[in-house]
Amino acid sequence: MSTSRRVVSSSLVVALIAGIAACPTVPGSWSVLKTLEATFGCPRRPSRRWVSANGSGHTLAVWTRPASCYAERSRGAAWSLSKPVVLNAIGQFPVAAIGDDDTVAVAWVTVATEFTPAYVVATVRAPGGSFPAPAQVALGSGVYDLNLGVANDGTATLVWSAPGGIFTATRPPAGAWATAVQLSASGVGAGLPDLIVSPAGAALAVWQQGTAGNPTTIGTAYRAAGGDWEAPRVLPSSGAATWNPKPAIDHAGNVAVGYLGGNAMVVATRAVSGDWSAPEVISPAGQAAYYPALAMDGSGDLIAAWQALDAGNYGSVRQRSRASGASWGLATLRAERGRRLAVARLFRVTARWRWCAGSTTPPTRRVPR
Numbered sequence: 001m002s003t004s005r006r007v008v009s010s011s012l013v014v015a016l017i018a019g020i021a022a023c024p025t026v027p028g029s030w031s032v033l034k035t036l037e038a039t040f041g042c043p044r045r046p047s048r049r050w051v052s053a054n055g056s057g058h059t060l061a062v063w064t065r066p067a068s069c070y071a072e073r074s075r076g077a078a079w080s081l082s083k084p085v086v087l088n089a090i091g092q093f094p095v096a097a098i099g100d101d102d103t104v105a106v107a108w109v110t111v112a113t114e115f116t117p118a119y120v121v122a123t124v125r126a127p128g129g130s131f132p133a134p135a136q137v138a139l140g141s142g143v144y145d146l147n148l149g150v151a152n153d154g155t156a157t158l159v160w161s162a163p164g165g166i167f168t169a170t171r172p173p174a175g176a177w178a179t180a181v182q183l184s185a186s187g188v189g190a191g192l193p194d195l196i197v198s199p200a201g202a203a204l205a206v207w208q209q210g211t212a213g214n215p216t217t218i219g220t221a222y223r224a225a226g227g228d229w230e231a232p233r234v235l236p237s238s239g240a241a242t243w244n245p246k247p248a249i250d251h252a253g254n255v256a257v258g259y260l261g262g263n264a265m266v267v268a269t270r271a272v273s274g275d276w277s278a279p280e281v282i283s284p285a286g287q288a289a290y291y292p293a294l295a296m297d298g299s300g301d302l303i304a305a306w307q308a309l310d311a312g313n314y315g316s317v318r319q320r321s322r323a324s325g326a327s328w329g330l331a332t333l334r335a336e337r338g339r340r341l342a343v344a345r346l347f348r349v350t351a352r353w354r355w356c357a358g359s360t361t362p363p364t365r366r367v368p369r
Helices: none
Strands: 011-017 034-038 049-053 059-064 070-073 091-098 104-110 119-125 135-139 144-150 156-162 163-172 191-197 203-211 214-223 242-249 253-260 264-270 288-296 302-309 315-322 330-338 349-355
Touching: 034 070, 034 315, 049 104, 049 119, 059 104, 070 091, 070 104, 091 330, 104 144, 104 156, 119 253, 119 315, 135 156, 135 163, 156 191, 156 203, 163 203, 163 214, 191 242, 203 242, 203 253, 214 242, 214 264, 253 288, 253 302, 264 288, 264 302
Parallel strands: 049 091, 242 288
Antiparallel strands: 011 034, 011 349, 049 059, 059 070, 091 104, 104 119, 119 135, 144 156, 156 163, 191 203, 203 214, 242 253, 253 264, 288 302, 302 315, 315 330
């Protein structure tokens, strides 16, 4: 499949959209692109870009250059100047999360040296405060796919993949990070985790698992608000490859996961005290699905989106929604020749791109959960 390529001056830029049509939205349109930091030379372009937003529209972007840097804005306000999260905090793979009380957490993996190993580190900024020195959470060798969430009371949850499986650590408000625990079973080839945390602190971690390069099941771990992580549960497998799970949660703690099952968009749901429903294919037959996205609002309404590729190799972005307790509506065309659509909690979307002049890598983007 061919994709367009944008080449502009090397810089970090962001754009914001207020809502997604055909679902509960906040009316709005794409803003003008804003340069947060420039100019990057190709060898020193930011190694990762991450954007997070809370329910009131407080938005924070974080990246590395080579220290972890950030810029933020309140809803309706201008972006701040970029600045280091912590001075001389050299690292990689930064992630960020903002609670609805404006607690901000940023985590990254430090770079190993001749004298010190790599660590997963995190810093948590209280509302109205500044970022303290980062705390060591776990060893960082072989760590990828950091994911971070913050509840309304400031509790921070971190999930990541490591050679042994999927791990998590939690920090209570104004407390210290607990010792990391393993969520996935050992030796199952678990990887590519994702995390969603509700305002009350309920959490769902999801990941794909199976032999290297051929995952065939989706693993899940659930934590009720104020509780501990349950034992992992694995969704029923159809035998097809399963990829790229995306979690969703409502204010009551009901959860869902969307993922690719073969070339189809698949969704399963679970009530707080129940078990997972049978996975349901929601993409049309004869249409290959890629780049799944899933979101749930506070009342439990769901929207799923994916890139579709038909038999004529024609790309489009499709979406399908389901009100709480109802059946899925018809799949609708969201955009033609789309590459990726990402949907954020409460259907507010924050996307950002980066590219390097002369690079052959197409623009990439990621959104908050």
